[in-house]
Amino acid sequence: xxxxxxxxxxxxxxxxxxxxxxxxxxxxxxxxxxxxxxxxxxxxxxxxxxxxxxxxxxxxxxxxxxxxxxxxxxxxxxxxxxxxxxxxxxxxxxxxxxxxxxxxxxxxxxxxxxxxxxxxxxxxxxxxxxxxxxxxxxxxxxxxxxxxxxxxxxxxxxxxxxxxxxxxxxxxxxxxxxxxxxxxxxxxxxxxxxxxxxxxxxx
Amino acid sequence: xxxxxxxxxxxxxxxxxxxxxxxxxxxxxxxxxxxxxxxxxxxxxxxxxxxxxxxxxxxxxxxxxxxxxxxxxxxxxxxxxxxxxxxxxxxxxxxxxxxxxxxxxxxxxxxxxxxxxxxxxxxxxxxxxxxxxxxxxxxxxxxxxxxxxxxxxxxxxxxxxxxxxxxxxxxxxxxxxxxxxxxxxxxxxxxxxxxxxxxxxxx
DNA sequence: GTCTATAGAAGGATAGAC
DNA sequence: GTCTATCCTTCTATAGAC
Numbered sequence: 497x498x499x500x501x502x503x504x505x506x507x508x509x510x511x512x513x514x515x516x517x518x519x520x521x522x523x524x525x526x527x528x529x530x531x532x533x534x535x536x537x538x539x540x541x542x543x544x545x546x547x548x549x550x551x552x553x554x555x556x557x558x559x560x561x562x563x564x565x566x567x568x569x570x571x572x573x574x575x576x577x578x579x580x581x582x583x584x585x586x587x588x589x590x591x592x593x594x595x596x597x598x599x600x601x602x603x604x605x606x607x608x609x610x611x612x613x614x615x616x617x618x619x620x621x622x623x624x625x626x627x628x629x630x631x632x633x634x635x636x637x638x639x640x641x642x643x644x645x646x647x648x649x650x651x652x653x654x655x656x657x658x659x660x661x662x663x664x665x666x667x668x669x670x671x672x673x674x675x676x677x678x679x680x681x682x683x684x685x686x687x688x689x690x691x692x693x694x695x696x697x698x699x
Numbered sequence: 700x701x702x703x704x705x706x707x708x709x710x711x712x713x714x715x716x717x718x719x720x721x722x723x724x725x726x727x728x729x730x731x732x733x734x735x736x737x738x739x740x741x742x743x744x745x746x747x748x749x750x751x752x753x754x755x756x757x758x759x760x761x762x763x764x765x766x767x768x769x770x771x772x773x774x775x776x777x778x779x780x781x782x783x784x785x786x787x788x789x790x791x792x793x794x795x796x797x798x799x800x801x802x803x804x805x806x807x808x809x810x811x812x813x814x815x816x817x818x819x820x821x822x823x824x825x826x827x828x829x830x831x832x833x834x835x836x837x838x839x840x841x842x843x844x845x846x847x848x849x850x851x852x853x854x855x856x857x858x859x860x861x862x863x864x865x866x867x868x869x870x871x872x873x874x875x876x877x878x879x880x881x882x883x884x885x886x887x888x889x890x891x892x893x894x895x896x897x898x899x900x901x902x
Numbered sequence: 903g904t905c906t907a908t909a910g911a912a913g914g915a916t917a918g919a920c
Numbered sequence: 921g922t923c924t925a926t927c928c929t930t931c932t933a934t935a936g937a938c
Binding site for chain 3 (some may be wrong): 525526527537538540541545546547
């Protein structure tokens, strides 16, 4: 593969990412992607054969990024509270740089549930739970966390950081109407979400 | 308008709602809607002229339902805690009956931000805040709620009930993998979310 | 009011020149 | 590897008979 190949192929991939993120699989047009990349429509087919192939390439990459961010939390030598604060700082910073990612991902999963199995096959929640159990036995007792309440707690933690980006069209507009700034709100959320969850967990 | 007219028009509307909810504006096909309603494709145009008109009719109805559910909370003669418990019981029950509604709504708003202004024009957050301020002066002090923290708190409350439905493709699959039942998880959430938020709010 | 038939446009994909 | 021209399918929309 020559240097020029790589440039074009990458340019296509990046343009496709932008357009698919903005319009979704169904709404995106091959012509838009070509225009966005400043190249001819035929070249898309030359490199990726079909729209489906191109979309899949984009989706896999995007989906991978989303979940990598959850992993490191469980490797650190930190208290449970520190992990929660660490998670929100890292995860919300990631979402600040990829604000459309959650909406794109979830929407495509709603439309095509078959993708899910492949997406979550790498996630072993039981292993995550065992790790937490080993590292934070005292905290789990202190906070009254059991295998029964794990789904409720985990989804609540995720909701606090992801929801503002999913509901940004509404939240952002309402805030504008009231004179608040969405970006400031997000920045503050790194601390707010952590405080909120930690207080909620206490017995 | 004859009785038969109404039957056909309503049948079209209901089929359109189902198909648009499942596939979105871009993914939906007029043929699908016609098949789903058991009628001819031309009839869709006879009653609604274009796909756009039909979609708009569906969207307006759906969007209206979503926000009506928030209003009554502020009229009741209840304590702040009771209102929160009341809200989660009502709102999650509504979402149990309309699980795809939030994803549909937010996705279309992401794709077409112009809709938002019309959607939120009826919502006067300042008025809501004034009502709360008048009704729960003591509670606001007790819970340390101010105009500055209202966006963080309001979005956290909404996140707790809406997020599970937005992320259902992932949450549901992960739970299945671990032997949990999504519907049970949702039923339990009516209480869990209320307890969680009320604890989090305490100083 | 409902159907059949078809026009007309859009979009994905390919052939072939360079 | 990149472009122009074009095919072919799909989909929205309309015309016209009943």
